[in-house]
């Protein structure tokens with residue numbers, strides 16, 4: 272009688288796999304485009320109080336002028352601020368954040384979009400006229416897919432033009 276021992280090496284590996292399920296909540300938003308303004312180049316009719324044109328596209332909506340994130344021109348009639356984008360965009364929405372003081376200075380400003388460089392871009396088609404923006408507030412303007420590489424804000428009345436942030440949503 273031959274005894275054969277069979278050794279069964281038996282190992283049981285128990286894998287407990289925790290599967291994590293991520294639930295994405297889709298928050299409705301007026302558009303799904305990125306803000307392309309920061310990749311553009313901003314200029315303006317003049318600069319006062321170190322309020323450089325680029326402060327309006329620094330990605331910061333801080334509405335306190337003294338935080339250094341708002342543009343500011345001199346006091347004149349026909350001030351403008353202009354954004355040259357790196358390409359032509361179909362623009363859905365423009366958002367503008369107003370200063371938290373002297374908020375009525377933005378009243379009557381026009382938002383212009385197009386490709387013409389004439390008159391510093393101020394001859395381009397108009398998306399909206401800003402009646403007012405609350406002090407420190409952000410207002411959005413529906414431009415309905417207007418096409419252009421230039422976004423201007425033109426102020427036809429006598430006032431400095433200050434923009435704390437301008438966002439361009441388009442693709």
Ligand SMILES: [Ca+2]
Nearest residue numbers: 326331340435
């Ligand atoms: Ca800013």
